[in-house]
Amino acid sequence: MTEKDILKKAEELGEAIRKSNEWKGFRKASEELKKNKSVQEQLKSLQEKEKLQDTKLKEGKAIEVSEKQEIKTLEKEISESSTFREFVKSENIYISLMEKIERAIKQGTETD
Numbered sequence: 402m403t404e405k406d407i408l409k410k411a412e413e414l415g416e417a418i419r420k421s422n423e424w425k426g427f428r429k430a431s432e433e434l435k436k437n438k439s440v441q442e443q444l445k446s447l448q449e450k451e452k453l454q455d456t457k458l459k460e461g462k463a464i465e466v467s468e469k470q471e472i473k474t475l476e477k478e479i480s481e482s483s484t485f486r487e488f489v490k491s492e493n494i495y496i497s498l499m500e501k502i503e504r505a506i507k508q509g510t511e512t513d
Contacts, residue, residue, distance in 0.1 A: 414502070427495035430488040437484045447475040 418424050434440060450472050457464055479485050 418498070418502075421498065423491075423495045423498040426491040430484075430491035433484050434488040437482070440479060440482050440485050443475055443479050443482075447472065447479065450475065 450468070454464055454468060454472065
């Protein structure tokens with residue numbers, strides 16, 4: 402089998418993945434998450450607060466209890482969002498499919 406043949410099969414696998422319910426669900430949930438401005442703002446705020454906390458730790462500065470609480474509150478609010486929960490669920494389903502594909506490819510290369 403030539404490299405061209407292998408790449409053709411890889412393209413066919415890509416097309417099969419694109420048609421799968423796992424990919425469609427992940428893509429839809431990703432789009433919904435992007436459209437949810439409230440969750441996007443919360444995620445951005447969380448990232449900023451976590452970055453600030455990391456910087457303080459690297460500089461040897463103390464992190465206030467209130468700062469830790471703000472992060473916990475944001476994490477809780479984000480995790481309570483049905484849009485975010487659906488995204489995480491569909492992402493896990495898609496990742497599971499990709500892991501199965503990876504194992505199948507590995508198995509195919511290990512047998513004669």
